[in-house]
Amino acid sequence: MVEQTDVAERTGRPCFTAKGVWRGCVEIAPIAVVIIPFGIAFGVAASAKGISPEISLFMSIAIYAGASQFAVLDLWHAPLPLATLALTVLAVNARHILLGAALAPWLLQIPVMRRLAALLWLSDANFAQAMSARQRGEIDAGTLFGSGITMWLIWIAGTAVGALAGSFLGDVSRFGFDAVMVAYFAAVIIGQWKGSKDLFPWLTAAVVAVIGTHILPPGWHIIAGALAGGLVGTWRHG
Amino acid sequence: MVDTVAAVAAVLLLTGVTIATRVGGVWIMSYVDITPRIEAFLKYMAVSVLISIVVPTTIAAAPRIWMAVAAAGIVAAVTRNALVAMLVGAALAAVVKNLGV
Numbered sequence: 498m499v500e501q502t503d504v505a506e507r508t509g510r511p512c513f514t515a516k517g518v519w520r521g522c523v524e525i526a527p528i529a530v531v532i533i534p535f536g537i538a539f540g541v542a543a544s545a546k547g548i549s550p551e552i553s554l555f556m557s558i559a560i561y562a563g564a565s566q567f568a569v570l571d572l573w574h575a576p577l578p579l580a581t582l583a584l585t586v587l588a589v590n591a592r593h594i595l596l597g598a599a600l601a602p603w604l605l606q607i608p609v610m611r612r613l614a615a616l617l618w619l620s621d622a623n624f625a626q627a628m629s630a631r632q633r634g635e636i637d638a639g640t641l642f643g644s645g646i647t648m649w650l651i652w653i654a655g656t657a658v659g660a661l662a663g664s665f666l667g668d669v670s671r672f673g674f675d676a677v678m679v680a681y682f683a684a685v686i687i688g689q690w691k692g693s694k695d696l697f698p699w700l701t702a703a704v705v706a707v708i709g710t711h712i713l714p715p716g717w718h719i720i721a722g723a724l725a726g727g728l729v730g731t732w733r734h735g
Numbered sequence: 736m737v738d739t740v741a742a743v744a745a746v747l748l749l750t751g752v753t754i755a756t757r758v759g760g761v762w763i764m765s766y767v768d769i770t771p772r773i774e775a776f777l778k779y780m781a782v783s784v785l786i787s788i789v790v791p792t793t794i795a796a797a798p799r800i801w802m803a804v805a806a807a808g809i810v811a812a813v814t815r816n817a818l819v820a821m822l823v824g825a826a827l828a829a830v831v832k833n834l835g836v
Contacts, residue, residue: 499810514738521779527782527818527821527822528818528821531825547736548737548742551739552739552742552743553747555743555746556746556749556825559746559747559749559750560746560749560753561753562753565749565753570747573737574737575736575737575738575741576741577737577741577742579748582745582748582749583748583749583752586749586752586753587752587756590752590756590757591756592754592756592784592788593753593756593757593759593760594756594759594763595760595780595781595784596760596764596781596784597756597757597758597759597760597761597764597778598760598761598763598764598780599760599777599778599780599781599784600760600761601760601761601764601765601769601777602764602769602774602777603809604761605761605764605765607770612760612761616758616761617754617757617758618798619757620783621784621788624781624784625785625817628781628782628785629817640782674802675796675800675828676799676800676803676824676825676827676828676829677821677824677825679788679789679792679793679796679800679803679804680803680804680806680807680820680821680823680824680825681760681807681817681818681820681821682785682788682789682794683789683804683808683811683824684807684808684810684811684816684817684818684820684821684824685785685811685817686782686785686786686789686808687807687808687811687812687820688811688815688817689782690812695782698779699782699783699786700781701786702782702783702786702787702790703786703790705787706786706787706788706790706791707790707791707794709787709791710791710795718787718791719784719787719788720787720789721787722783722784722786722790723780723783723784723787724780724781724783725783726780726782726783726786726787727776727777727779727780727783728776728812729774729779730775730778730779730780731772731775731776731779732794
């Protein structure tokens with residue numbers, strides 16, 4: 498597996514093409530559909546907070562980061578605590594910085610405007626998909642942009658349904674969609690396994706993240722776990 | 736009730752913060768010489784982000800989610816197909832939920 502990936506990375510030059518954008522749009526679709534219930538749940542929760550459908554839709558269009566949008570709802574009261582809101586969103590979304598850094602060796606070889614396009618729609622799910630695709634030899638960063646756009650549109654559509662019609666739907670979690678993202682991420686992780694040398698860095702990330710959920714402010718356990726896993730991996734094998 | 740102008744301004748602020756996190760990682764790395772050592776760090780960090788999301792979420796969730804994650808992991812190890820693994824995991828979670836276990 499290791500050799501295959503390296504060969505693909507060396508022979509193919511990173512690019513960003515319309516074909517790649519379309520491929521990304523299509524490949525993410527089976528994963529993207531499952532965020533519909535989360536979008537609906539956000540729309541419903543926002544209405545329950547007295548937020549108008551226009552504003553909750555605007556949040557999903559502009560911010561487009563589910564976990565942070567839910568976190569914002571708890572703080573949404575007049576007068577809006579702007580500093581607290583900004584810090585909360587920064588904390589919950591700071592993991593994007595790490596996702597971006599991890600993509601840097603790939604994206605820094607792409608022209609800057611296209612690089613920005615690929616990054617503006619970055620999310621956990623399309624990052625996970627990109628990791629999985631990279632391993633199969635994907636070099637077209639257009640796929641990242643395409644998958645981001647699909648996820649974004651579906652997130653907006655879900656929010657619209659929830660904000661406008663949520664009260665008619667009842668509890669959307671009863672369909673069991675709650676397992677999908679975590680199962681998908683677990684599968685992507687397992688796909689990255691390169692042998693027993695990975696065991697210690699991975700365990701470190703897991704342990705630090707779990708401890709972090711108890712002692713760090715919300716969101717920061719992901720940063721702590723990611724950096725710990727990265728450092729231990731480099732220290733032992735770099 | 737939060738007035739519309741304040742709400743729009745707040746959302747724009749939060750959008751700016753979020754965009755900064757999305758482009759910030761690559762921007763920082765554009766000033767860093769990506770040596771093999773740095774690249775190894777980034778590769779381990781990438782998978783560690785996902786591990787740090789999955790493990791605490793799974794532990795905090797119901798047993799049927801543990802089963803879904805385990806099933807997805809096993810299927811991914813066998814088939815090397817994350818999508819099939821996700822579908823098997825989710826289907827298992829749905830079945831267990833409907834059995835009322």
